[in-house]
Amino acid sequence: MHNNxxxxxxxxxxxxxxxxxxxxxLGEQFDVCDLSALPDFGPVEExxxxxxxxxxxxxxxxxxxxxxxxIADDSGLQVDALGGDPGVFSARYAGPAAQxxxxxxxxxxxxxxxxxxxxxxxxxxxxxxARAGRKMAAFCGSVEGTIAESPAGNHGFGYDPLFxxxxxxxxxxxxxxxIKNGMSHRSKALKKLAAWGGWV
Numbered sequence: 001m002h003n004n005x006x007x008x009x010x011x012x013x014x015x016x017x018x019x020x021x022x023x024x025x026l027g028e029q030f031d032v033c034d035l036s037a038l039p040d041f042g043p044v045e046e047x048x049x050x051x052x053x054x055x056x057x058x059x060x061x062x063x064x065x066x067x068x069x070x071i072a073d074d075s076g077l078q079v080d081a082l083g084g085d086p087g088v089f090s091a092r093y094a095g096p097a098a099q100x101x102x103x104x105x106x107x108x109x110x111x112x113x114x115x116x117x118x119x120x121x122x123x124x125x126x127x128x129x130a131r132a133g134r135k136m137a138a139f140c141g142s143v144e145g146t147i148a149e150s151p152a153g154n155h156g157f158g159y160d161p162l163f164x165x166x167x168x169x170x171x172x173x174x175x176x177x178x179i180k181n182g183m184s185h186r187s188k189a190l191k192k193l194a195a196w197g198g199w200v
Contacts, residue, residue, distance in 0.1 A: 006028060006030055009068070010037070010066045010070045012061070012070055012071065012072035013073070014035045014036065017156075018034075024177065026193075030194075044057055046074070050126075055073055056072070056135045059128040060134065070129070071193065073189070075125035075186060076088055076090030077090050078123075079111070090158070100159075104162055107159065108147075108149075124185055125141045125184075125188070127139045127189045127193055129196070137193075140188075141189035143183055143184055145168075148163075152174055155174065156172050156173040
């Protein structure tokens with residue numbers, strides 16, 4: 001990869017949690033900023049039916065107004081007992097203005113009575129990379145786990161308090177950022193992004 005100054009990278013999000021997580025995973029080879037640097041940039045409608053389609057919509061749109069590389073992540077939780085839901089609707093599972101706590105409460109309600117061995121799930125992440133209005137690449141990552149009976153932990157965001165990764169007895173929200181970032185769906189996709197051979 002490039003050996004010079006850090007590569008400036010816009011993350012097409014206003015989610016400060018997501019930006020700081022991406023910044024800490026990518027490290028010093030990238031200078032990461034987000035849409036707070038573009039206050040006039042309006043929300044992009046996530047009309048895609050897959051994580052990759054939605055990520056590409058956000059990345060391409062952002063790359064039309066930002067001079068440089070733009071990434072957008074679309075990620076979510078797929079619960080097997082719910083037929084893969086909430087999936088692409090993870091962030092708005094309980095409605096368009098839903099808070100994380102609302103989404104978590106609805107997920108637990110929908111899993112009520114489902115035994116522990118049937119509560120398998122995975123976090124999926126697709127990161128699309130765009131420049132000058134063109135999608136250049138996409139990178140995927142996933143992590144398997146199960147859904148707890150009740151939320152636990154104060155770290156992380158989204159469904160982290162309910163997701164227990166395989167091999168652990170604690171939720172993502174109970175694990176340290178270093179442990180989570182070492183194995184999360186987003187970190188796997190970002191590591192593929194960082195290793196991409198197309199940077200110039």
